[in-house]
Amino acid sequence: MTRKLLTGNGAAAWGARLANVDYVPAFPITPQTEIIETIAAWSDAGEIPARMVTLESEHSMITAAGAAAATGVRVFTATSSQGLLYGMEMVYTVAGWRVPLVMVNVSRGVAAPLTLESDHNDIMAARDSGFLQIHCSTCQEVLDSVLIAYRLAEDKNVRLPVIVNLDGFYLSYTREPVEIPEPEAIRKFLPAFDTKNSKFRASTPTSQAVAVLGGSPYSYFRYETHLAAMQAIDVYGDIAKTFSQQFGRNYPAIEAYRCEDAEIVYVMIGSFSTKAREAVDQLRQTGTAVGLVRPRLLRPFPTKELQKVTAGKQGIAVIDQNISMGKGGVLHTEVASALYGKSNAPKILTSFIGGLGGRDISAEEFYEMVKVTKQAINDGVTPEPRLLYTRDEYREMQKLQAIAHVEREELETTQ
Amino acid sequence: MYRIRFHGRGGQGMKTASRILGTAFFLECFEVQDAPRYGAERRGAPIFSYVRASRSPINERGVITNPDLIVVADDSLIPIPAAGVLQGITDNTTLLINGHDDANTWKHRLNINCKVLILPVTEEVEDRAELPFVGSACVGAAARLIGVITEENLVEAVNDEISSLGADLIKQNIDQATQAFELMAKHEGLVKESTSKTPLDYEQPEWINIPFENASISAPTIHAAATSVEVRTGLWRTLRPVINYDRCKNCWWVCSTICPDSAISVNEKSEPVIDYDHCKGCMICVARCAPHAIETIPEQLAQEKEKQTA
Amino acid sequence: MNEVVMQHMTDLPSTHLLGTGTPMCSGCGGLEALHEIYDVLGKNTVFVNAAGCMTLLSVYPFTPFRGSWLYTAMASAPAGAQGVRDALDILLEQKCIKKEEDLEVVVLTGDGSAYGMGLSATSGAIERGLDFIYICYDNEGYGNTGQQFSAATPHAAKTATSRGSSGFAGYKKDLFSIWAAHKPSYVATVIGSEPLDLARKIEKAKQMKGPRLIIALAPCPPGWDFNPRDTVDIGKLAVKTGVWPLKEYIDGKVIHNIPHHRVPVEDYLQKQGRFVHLFTPKRNEEMLNEMQARVDAYWDAVSE
Known part of the structure; x- marks a missing residue:
């Protein structure tokens, strides 16, 4: 085992390397490029046996990835944002093929307006596809999650593709100390790809991914995909346990940090959750009983685990780095649906939407979210969802609009 | 936790500087986070990178807004607001400037009370975008100011991060780093670790509800020609x-x-x-x-x- | 090369691989071409299919293939072929499968995908030198959705989205030349109504490596509006009139089967309902002349 400084992208590439992947269809997109550049360099130098092919689009890339997995090799691929959306037809499609592969998504906000910086709307768009989703908060977790993801995808009771998600910039370009396990140890954890379930061979004619006529067979295949995803909760739990026993790093489906005696918990995913963790530590020092609930697994959604860790709390503050136009935060909706009507569920569920397009969420804002949630508990009234946006930001925005010759008079006169 | 920000121009090696310092901390068994701030990373354009280092795991993320040390590789950037060199500076911050003018001149010019140190420009070059080894010199000085990095580990960090450059360049970079390290000997340990903002002393964010504005205002549309001349x-x-x-x-x-x-x-x-x-x-x-x-x-x-x- | 085998109609296979019972329309010119092609390619193939009429060949739990099949999506069948080919090569390299287990990877799409949505993926696959065969069944419109015009629709044809008095205003895209411009190993046009020519070309393609691309004109009874019994007649007329040139691109050159005696284009047009407005209520002399002139000009250029 070596410990070295790696970016999130570097950690993702190491995950693929240690998983001994056979095939890497690729297409470059910021901020994912470093992953495929790293793998290309290893491949060119003969350090890894994987075959890499650059396709002409993400749509083709995901098609090739699924097709290769359907033929019977271990496949790794990676994308981000617009690329994920461009390939979205195939994200849904290859999940329906029931082929195991791992795709890393480096989260980045989606257009319009176009941005290079991070939020979770891209990955949320893939939420209902049948791809399972693991969300990372550190570079170490990225490497480890890629390895866990292969075992999960290839489990005979699951056999679904998995997305490992990391935040652009905040993880992708940020170096942190990462332990790189020995290949020998990985071989014990992740056996060679078993082609038993997916293959095209001359001796065994197979028609994969065929159409259906009528709602009944369609419903059957779709429900079965859902059931496989649901199976993945327990399967994931077992894999995480094995991983923990072997490597000493613990990745439960839901990370619960200082939750036991907490009155209020933050719920959030991704790299900014370490900031929430910091806020928990700081608030605890001032006597406020706060905890952090971080779903690592977003699909399947660990409903029971969430119910358990939040049972008896007074309030939950959900922080969404995404926005569903016309509804609000996606994670907030997920949490609400998991807890509604449960006798032990917290009465107050506040919703905060922030960190869109790479906007920071400051320590002050984390403290303030707890304050707002506390107030709501005292009042017994859940406030409206809150967009994390300050008067200064709005003022700056108005300056930009002045440069863009946006006519504001109309608004001012009608108010 | 130590929070260090490097400012320079595209081409002056600020990303490498943050990586060298990050690796040096790592070799001293610190937990580390280093990152360049990508944006319009163009030759000559302002760019910055940052390093966090702590004895315990680091939970903070993103751009450093409360730096303990600001290192400026090119003093011509300081007066440029867009470069954001002075962002988050307080009296507790140390400002290390690679330049000609002395510390007091800068203090007066910027009207600041923090510690200002000058890393003398060793050789003036025609093109500042190619300021040779300025990144390594900055790291060498920064390492001594922080005071928890040995010269040995500084050298190893330079070696690690620029190993692909070839023996001559590696040597010159190491020389620059160690010379700057020596130069700051009398200020060793000047930069101290700072704590985080606590819930007791924080400034309440002034959140607002953005008003609804119709698409003629709120769509990302520029209603004029050639507004880029303002850049x-x-x-x-x-x-x-x-x-x-x-x-x-x-x-x-x-x-x-x-x-x-x-x-x-x-x-x-x-x-x-x-x-x-x-x-x-x-x-x-x-x-x-x-x-x-x-x-x-x-x-x-x-x-x-x-x-x-x- | 086994070309000698295919000298006479009697050399063609007498037993057929493609299973019966498919949901393709009665008299389908595309299915006719496919079943002839399949006989030559053999069952050690994996078809990678894009959205189109032939998606319905394999509808759970029925498949006519004795080999394998993968449905992808409308835009990316060649990328699916890339994934399958690369995976098979990896498995061969790793000795996970024996040579006898290898498959010929065959993309199967309609003209909607080949001429339009899938063109970028095809371009990419050719440029990467992918070892595959591409079969396009070209029925000159989006047939599976009710024959709206596509980039393969010929001038003046009435379609579900060109019902006006002059039919489709555009012209059929020259996919053969677009493909050939990529300098692949082989490009050929075929038609099911000329089975010997088709079999020879498929046999030839089968012996080669790299990108090999075939366009099969597919007379379409419902889409072109003719009686299913006329599929072969119309196909033969497409060739005899010179409307559908049988040609090959190989070693950087285009080689034509030049018709000995070209018959008038209108002989082909008047058999199809989609062109009936050129003849009734009044003969559209101008348009018929223009269409004849275009075909003449094509063959003049060929013989130069």
Whole structure:
């Protein structure tokens, strides 16, 4: 085992390397490029046996990835944002093929307006596809999650593709100390790809991914995909346990940090959750009983685990780095649906939407979210969802609009 | 936790500087986070990178807004607001400037009370975008100011991060780093670890509800032509092209046509005129001017001359 | 090369691989071409299919293939072929499968995908030198959705989205030349109504490596509006009139089967309902002349 400084992208590439992947269809997109550049360099130098092919689009890339997995090799691929959306037809499609592969998504906000910086709307768009989703908060977790993801995808009771998600910039370009396990140890954890379930061979004619006529067979295949995803909760739990026993790093489906005696918990995913963790530590020092609930697994959604860790709390503050136009935060909706009507569920569920397009969420804002949630508990009234946006930001925005010759008079006169 | 920010221009090796310092901390068994701030990473344009280091796991993320040490590789960036060099500076911050002017001059100029140290520019170069080894010198100085990094680990970190450059360049970078390390000996340990903002002393964020504004206002549309002239890309310039009108043949179609930035216009006397607010200093005009009527002057020098004549 | 085998109609296979019972329309010119092609390619193939009429060949739990099949999506069948080919090569390299287990990877799409949405993926696959065969069944419109015009629809044809008095205003895209411009190993046009020519070309393609691309004109009874019994007649007329040139691109050159005696284009047009407005209520002399002139000009250029 070596410990070295790696970016999130570097950690993702190491995950693929240690998983001994056979095939890497690729297409470059910021901020994912470093992953495929790293793998290309290893491949060119003969350090890894994987075959890499650059396709002409993400749509083709995901098609090739699924097709290769359907033929019977271990496949790794990676994308981000617009690329994920461009390939979205195939994200849904290859999940329906029931082929195991791992795709890393480096989260980045989606257009319009176009941005290079991070939020979770891209990955949320893939939420209902049948791809399972693991969300990372550190570079170490990225490497480890890629390895866990292969075992999960290839489990005979699951056999679904998995997305490992990391935040652009905040993880992708940020170096942190990462332990790189020995290949020998990985071989014990992740056996060679078993082609038993997916293959095209001359001796065994197979028609994969065929159409259906009528709602009944369609419903059957779709429900079965859902059931496989649901199976993945327990399967994931077992894999995480094995991983923990072997490597000493613990990745439960839901990370619960200082939750036991907490009155209020933050719920959030991704790299900014370490900031929430910091806020928990700081608030605890001032006597406020706060905890952090971080779903690592977003699909399947660990409903029971969430119910358990939040049972008896007074309030939950959900922080969404995404926005569903016309509804609000996606994670907030997920949490609400998991807890509604449960006798032990917290009465107050506040919703905060922030960190869109790479906007920071400051320590002050984390403290303030707890304050707002506390107030709501005292009042017994859940406030409206809150967009994390300050008067200064709005003022700056108005300056930009002045440069863009946006006519504001109309608004001012009608108010 | 230590929080260090490096500011420089694209081409001056700020990403490498943060990586070297990050690796040096790592070799001292610190938990580390280092990252470049990507954006318009263009030669000559302002760029920054940052390093966090702590004995315990680091939970903070993103851009450092409360730096303990700000390292400025190129002092010409300090007065440029867009470069954000002074963002989050307090009296507890240490400001390390690679430049000619002394510390007091900067304190007066910037009206600041923090500790200011000068890393003397060892050799003046014509093109500041190619300031040699400035990144390594900055790291060497920073390492000593922080005081928890040994010279041995500094050298190893430089080696680790630029191993692909070849023996000569590695040696020169190491020399620069260790010289700067020596130079800051009397300030060893000047930079102290700071704590995080606590819930007791934090400033309440002034959240607002953004008002609804209809699409004529709130769509990402620019309702005017050529608003980009408000972006002063002249700040990127490290070399300045200056037209010697005695030699200029008024063949303005050459320099004015080939300037990629439309920064050379022609006046009523058919003379080419350079728009220094926007000229990025690429020097294509210098290279292509047949009568050699455009000279190259280091931007720093040109600005000093301007100040004197003003 | 086994070309000698295919000298006479009697050399063609007498037993057929493609299973019966498919949901393709009665008299389908595309299915006719496919079943002839399949006989030559053999069952050690994996078809990678894009959205189109032939998607319905394999509808759970029925498949007519004795080999394998993968449905992808409308835009990316060649990328699916890339994934399958690369995976098979990896498995061969790793000795996970034996040579006898290898498959010929065959993309199967309609003209909607080949001429339009899938063109970028095809271009990419050719440029990467992918070892595959591409079969396009070209029925000159989006047939599976009710024959709206596509980039393969010929001038003046009435379609579900060109019902006006002059039919489709555009012209059929020259996919053969677009493909050939990529300099692949082989490009050929075929038609099911000329089975010997088709079999020879498929046999030839089968012996080669790299990108090999085939366009099969597919007379379409419902889409072109003719009686299913006329599929072969119309196909033969497409060739005899010179409307559908049988040609090959190989070693950088285009080789034509030049018709000995070209018959008038209108002989082909008047058999199809989609062109009936050129003849009734009044003969559209101008348009018929223009269409004849275009075909003449094509063959004049060929013989130069």
